[in-house]
Structures are given as C-alpha cells and as structure tokens.
Amino acid sequence: MAFDAAREEYQLLSIRYLRDHKLTDSYGMAREAAAFRRQFARNHDALPQTDQDRAFHLMAQAVTLIDNELPFVEAEDDAYALIQEAQGLLSESVSLDPGCFDAQRALTAQQSPTREAYYRYLKDGEAHTWEVCQDRAQEALKSSQMASDLEARLLLFPAYRWTAALASHALVCGRYSIARDAAERLLAQDPEDVADARFTAALAYAKLEDGEGFLSLRKRTRKAHNRPAPDAWASFAFMALSAKANDYTLAREVLHQILRIYPHAAYVLSQSSAVPEGIFARMAVEPYSNDELVLATSEALVLLQEGVDLKGYGTLGAFMLQDPLVRQKAEEDERELRAMLTDGPSPLGASSMPEGPDAFPQDDTDDWGLDGPSDLLGDWGQSRS
C-alpha cells in the first residue's frame, strides 16, 4: 500500500478544512472539496492548519526533495544544495513540532555516520514515538469530530513508519530476530499492513531459515488488498527457503513464477542492483511493476548475496543467474530495452508480455501448498536436530 507524504498531508488538511467549514450536505461537500483542492495547490499557507500540520508540510517537502529529486541530481554542488535545503526544512519542522517524528527521523538519517548509529537511534526512540503518536490519536478520537477515526489512523502513521524503518534497518544490520519482531509488532497493530511490514518480515524469516514462521506469515497476510499474486519479497523468501531445504525444483518454480509476474524480471534479477532507500518510507511503487521488483531485489540482496561464491553474487544470486530461463529472458529483455531507448516505447510483443499477477490468483487457490504438508517443515522447521 505504501506511504506518500503529500497524499497524507492532503488527507489531514482536508479533514481540517471540512471541519472548519462545518458542512453537512453532499452538494456543499463537493463544492468545498473542489475549493480545498484549489487552495491546497495554490494557496497552501492560507489553509486552516495547526503547527503540527505546518511541521508535517515542511517535512513532506523535505522528504520529497531527498527521495524523489536527489537520486536524479548529477552535479555534486546541486546535490549539496538540495540536501542543505532539505535539512533546513526538516530543522524548521522539528522546531515547530518536536513530535513530528518523520522529520526527527529524517534529520538523524541524514546525519548518522553509520547504519549502526541510525539503527540505535530507531531502537532507542521507538517507545517514545509510539507513546506520543498514540496520545495524539486518542485526542483525535475523543474529540468525536467528523472523520476522527481517519484522523486518528493518520496520526499513528509516523509511528508505523518508525517501526518499519527499524525493521528494515535491523535486517540490513544483520539483526534478524529484531527485524522480524518489529515487523510482527506492526502487523499486530495494523492488520491492513499499510507499511507493508510483511515484506520485511518475509526476508527476516528467510534469513532465520524459519520455514514455519514464513508460512504462518503467508497464511496471515496473503489476502492483502490489491495483491492477487505473491509479491516479490515473499517469492524471494520462499525461493530461499526451498533451496536451503534442498528442494531446488520448488525454488526454480518460484523463480520462474517471478519471471511470469513481473515485466522484464530477468533483466532486473541479472542486474541485482542496490537502490537508495526512501528516507520517509519505502518508495511507493505500482504493485507488480518493474519498479517494484527493482525495489524488492534491492531489499532482498541481504538474502541473495549471502554465502561464499566465485563471482560475488552469493548462493541464491548465483542460483538465479545460472537458471537457463533467466539467462534467456535477460538477453531478450536487454534487447527490448535497448530498442526502446533508440526507437521509443513500442507495444510489447506477445512473447515478452508477462502473464502478470492475475494469472496467479492467491485468494481462492492454495498458492505454494500452504494448507497441505510442506517441504519447508519437518527437519528444517526445527532449529536443532
């Protein structure tokens, strides 16, 4: 589902605005909604807002600069200037509202000399963040104003993002139990999983070689909104667990499934690049898009690159790259992508179209044999034998 700072700010301010105008009839609502949209776009400062709202707005601007613009800036001077601007906005944000935890977190992320330092900050600050956010959410609910439920939910989002960041940083730092526990805490709090914590959880279970834990996670989360087929994170985790249980046939099936769900998948897998993390939250991408696979592959590198191997790809990386279908498709993808660069986009040929997520409905059918006996249980489900 993913977070989007601008959209979230829009939602919060629209609630503020509609309450301010004390509307009740639907014609009035529609007219005022249009007015709100115009004002949001053209005269933002004049909208009714608290200091907390202003702080959020400044933070949203800052993280948009860092996450959406900075990756594309080439000149070092320009990058430096952009970072300075973002830091200015973030500093102003926290002085307006020290409880703007997204801004606090973003400032620290920018300034932390090491991953370890940022991890430590996230770990130490988690309880306080939740306390404050939950207080604010309670306040909103108690007011019983219009849309207070939605507002309360939005006010918890900074805490969700904090814990989600903790989970993903713990994973990268090699702290898998901590990553798993943080992700599971989020899932317990928010069964809708707006933070997509199940993605990080899947990777953590795979790193812990916990087949039982992974399958339990899948059973609990597979019927998520807009997710007709297994996502790439779950697929990587399942592929890894299968290979480690010496079931290469199953691992290969899952790998080939990824190729059928995601466009130009083979090319992405063969590149296995790391992309910068979003400072606000995981970057919002279209489900089952090429971008999503790029993101998932980057996060899954901790899983794919482990193990000693001759060329530095890791055990699972090498397994993927050696697969004949991956190699064949990667070559096809590369030709197609080059052609698109020179000739411009053209309709994808029938042979290169992925089947896409609808070919793998996971609501009705039992995807990956979850309800039956699994190769992943038995010996490998126990931690000691």
Added chain:
Amino acid sequence: MSTLTPRTPGGSPASPAAFQEELAWRVALHYKEAHEPMSDGAFSALLEAAQEDLGPYLTHPSDIAFAKLAPVLDSYRQPHPEDEFLSNEDYVAIIAKRRDQVLAAAERALKIDPQCTDALVVSTLLQEDEAFEVLEALIDLEAQQLEGQELQVPDSGSGWDDVFARPALRHKAAIAFMATEAAFYKRALATAGQLLDLLPNDELGMRHTQALAFARLEDEAGFDELDARFHRRGSAWTNLARTVMLFKLDRMSAARRALQGFLSLNEGAAYALLHPVYVEPYLPLRPAFVPGSFEEVTLAVREADPLVVDVPEFITWVANQPQVTEQAASFAQSRGYDF
C-alpha cells in the same frame, strides 16, 4: 614390544600424520582378517611392522588406493609458515600446485578403487563450482556411497574407533563445512549434529561448526545447550560465534564481554579478525593446529566469514573497542606482518 592390542586406533585428526596412521591401521586390520586367528600380541607386532613398512602387508585394493592419497592429504594439512613471506604471485602459484597435487593423487587412487570415498570427496571439493553446487554434489555422492545404510555408533562409543568408517565421517564433515560456506545454516547444524551423535568426543570439531550456525541463526538456546554439552570449554570458534550472536541480538554489553573472551584466548586474535588471511580450502578437514595458536584463530575467522559479512557494522565495532587495534598492531609487528 607391547603385548596389549592398542584399543583405540590412532590417527586422531590432531596428529600431523593422521591419514598415514589410519592407513597403517587399515592395512593391519585387513591383514588380520585374512590371517585369523591372531593373538593380541601378534596384532601389536603386526601393527608396529606395518607402521615401519607397509609394503609386505599392502594387498587390499581400497588400502592401495588410500595409500596414494594419505601422504598427500597429510602434507596438505600441514601449516606452511614460510608462505607468509612469498610474493602474491608466488603464493598463488604454490597453492595452485598443492591443490593440483591433491587432485592428481585422488585420480590415482580412483583408478585403483573407484569407490575411494576420500578421493571422491576431495575431487568434488576441487571442482570449480559454486559452494551450493559442491554441497549438492557431496550430498548426492553421500547417498550413493551409503546406499541407504545409516552410519552406526559402534559399541565402543565413538564412531571414530572404526577406521573403516572414517572416510564416511569425513565426507559428512565436508558437507557440514560446505553448507556453512553456502549459507545453508540449518543444513550445517543438522549435519554437524549427526556427527556429534556419532562422535561424542567430537574428533572432527563439529561443535565449532554448530556454534557458528547457532550464532548466525540467532538461536541462543541452541548455542547455550551446545556450550553446556561440551562443558563450556571455549574455542576461537565458540568465542567469536558468541560475540557475533550477541551483537546480532543487540546485547551490546554482553557482546563486549564475549569479545574480550575471544581476544584473550588465542594469540593474535585481534589481528586475525581485523586482517583476515587467506585460508586454503579444507581437503576435506581443517588443517592441524595447536589450540590457542594464531593458526587456530585464522581458521575460525575464515569459517565465520559468511556470518560476519551479514553483519556489516561488526568489524568496525570490534576495531573501535578499547585496545583492539593496538593489540593487532603489536602482534603484526612481533611477526613482521603488514598492518
């Protein structure tokens, strides 16, 4: 001349001539089989004679094959301190040469006995394939070699006492090592665990392999149980594994204490961790080492590499602990190593 049959066959892996000692035992036992009945005194005399000169007694094809390989495997396992002073080029050449010698000896052994387990195992290990492929090949090979039979714990209590079972035990140990290399940690745990059941005295050092796997899987209960099972006798492996595990569990004061334990146990431990050296692949077992030595800790650091790579800030943290870089530097200086 001894009148008692030596009860426990020699050839402990710690011995520098482990394979050749084992060979002498095999030869003597085969000869005894063919010349029963034989008194204990006669067997002792036979064994001594075989240890002196195998020639007259070396008739069984499996022993003739093993004889091609045993001296080469013993030689490969010896430390080569002179390597440290070779140029990079010369070093690369000499390790390639050693590997070629092992491969050639294995080929000679297989010509005589195509089922020679040790020859098959080292040939597989020397394939230029990915760790997980070598692992798979070793697992398939084991299934073929065992043909559905299980290794049995003999009445005397240790599987190591049966010299003829040792090749299969070494094969299993090779699987445990490769599983760790391939980052298949539960496989490594399970295989090492089977060997610990077969070898209660842990002649093959599988508790070290289990310690690393438990640490990587953040299984503190398993780690502790293992530690207790071996009476909390630490080693470079268990101390390093414990430190990494506690770091991963974010128990930083305990990790600092564990690190101190690691640093104090082996000579040059700080240097070994901050300046990892190349360790030649095990063919199929760890090289001979003296407990507490620098050589031992270099092996532990090498085997722990897949774990440490997963914890990117670990080494930086180690280097920032008090006295660590000083210890490493002074060790390097004392040995004339680069730092």
